[in-house]
Amino acid sequence: MARERANPVGAGITLFKIAGIRISLDISWFAIFTLVLIALSAGYFPRNFPGHEPQTYWIAGFFATLLFFASVLVHELSHSLVAIRAGLEIPEITLFIFGGISRLAEEPKDPETEMKIALVGPLSSFALAAFFWLLKVIFQGLEPSLLIAVLGYLAWINMALGVFNLIPGFPLDGGRIFRAIWWRRTGSLTQATKIASDVGKGFAAALMVLGGFQIFTGALISGLWLVFIGMFLRGMSVQGYEEVVIRKALEGVRVEEVMVRDVVTVPPDLTVADLVHDYFLQYAFRGFPVVADGRVLGVVSLAAVREVPRERQHTVRVQEIMVPINDNLLISGDASLADALVKMAREGQERLLVISQDRLLGMVTKTGLLRFVQIKQVLEI
DSSP: OOEEOSSOSSSEEEEEEETTEEEEEEHHHHHHHHHHHHHIIIIIHHHHSOSSOHHHHHHHHHHHHHHHHHHHHHHHHHHHHHHHHTTOOOOEEEEETTEEEEEOSSOOSSHHHHHHHHHHHHHHHHHHHHHHHHHHHHHTTOSOHHHHHHHHHHHHHHHHHHHHHTSSOTTSHHHHHHHHHHHHHHSOHHHHHHHHHHHHHHHHHHHHHHHHHHHHTTOHHHHHHHHHHHHHHHHHHHHHHHHHHHHHHHTTOBHHHHSBSSOOOBOTTOBHHHHIIIIIHHHOOSEEEEEETTEEEEEEEHHHHHTSOGGGTTTOBHHHHSEEOOGGGBOOTTSBHHHHHHHHHHHTOSEEEEEETTEEEEEEEHHHHHHHHHHHHHHTO
C-alpha cells in the first residue's frame, strides 16, 4: 500500500510494536472493518454458500475480515522490514479506511533501495494469496464449507491487493517502482517523483471518472467508493511530490542559519490560565519552551493545555503539563534543515530546540521550515 512521511492520518489507537515499529489503528479503520464484515456476513457468504445459520455467517465474516486486515499488516510490515534493513527508520504503521500506511522517516537513499522496498509489498501479497489458496486445496471437500469459502476469499483478496498495488501510480507500490526506474535513468529523485506523481494523479482521475459513471448507472456505493479512493490517491500523489521538493529545498541549509534566536519562553510556575491569556492568545504560537534561571526545562504545547479542564486552569502550573527536556526535543545547530524535518516527523514534534549547556540558543519549528521553503520557491533560489 501507500508509504508516506506525513503526519498521522488522524487520531489513532496504538496496539503494539513489532521490530520497534508502532502498529496503530486510525479511527477510520473501524468504519471499513464494519463495512467489510457486513458485506461478507450478510452478502457474499450467504449468497454463494447458502444453507448455514446466520450466526455462522457472521463468525466466518469476522474471521475473514480480521485475516484480511492481518494480510494488509503483513504487506506493510514487509515494506518496513526491508526499509529497516536498508538503514531507514519506520516509526509507525497505521491501518486506516483505505488500507495501511508505513511511515518512513526519510526517503530511500538510492533507486535500488526504493525498488526493493516497493517490490516486496506486492510479492508478500502474492505469497499470502498462494498460501491461502494452498490451504483451500488441502481442505477442499471438508466441512464446514464456510472454511473453504473464507480461504478462497483470502486468496482472492490478497491477489487483488497485490495487483492493485502494482498499478504505476504514485504513491502505490507500482508508482514507486516506476519512480525508482525513472530515478535510476535520470539521476534526479525530484524529477522522477514529479513524473510518478503525475501518473498517480492521472490514475486517480480515472478512478473518479469511473466512479462517477457507476453512480450514474445506479451502482451508488461502489461508485462512491471509487471516487473516494481516487480523491485519496490524488492527494497522496500531490503530497508525495511536495515532500520531496521540501526536502531538497532544506538540504544544505543548517539549523543555526534560520533558527529563531529571540525565542519567547515561559516560566514553569505560570498558571495555565495565564499561559493561555498572556502567551497563546498574545503570540498565537502553538508551543513555548519552559525556562527558569536561564535553564531549559521543557516544552509546553497547545495540545497539553487542551487536556486541562477549564475550571482547573487557574491552579495547574506549566511545569505540571510540560514535556520535560529530552533528546527528542533537541537538534544540533550544525544539523541540516532536512534532518530537522525528518526528526520532527519521526518524533511527532512541531518544534525543536537548540541548546548548549542547558542554555537556549534558538528554536526551529515545522511552520517556520515550510515558510522558508515557500520563500525560496517565490525567490526561485
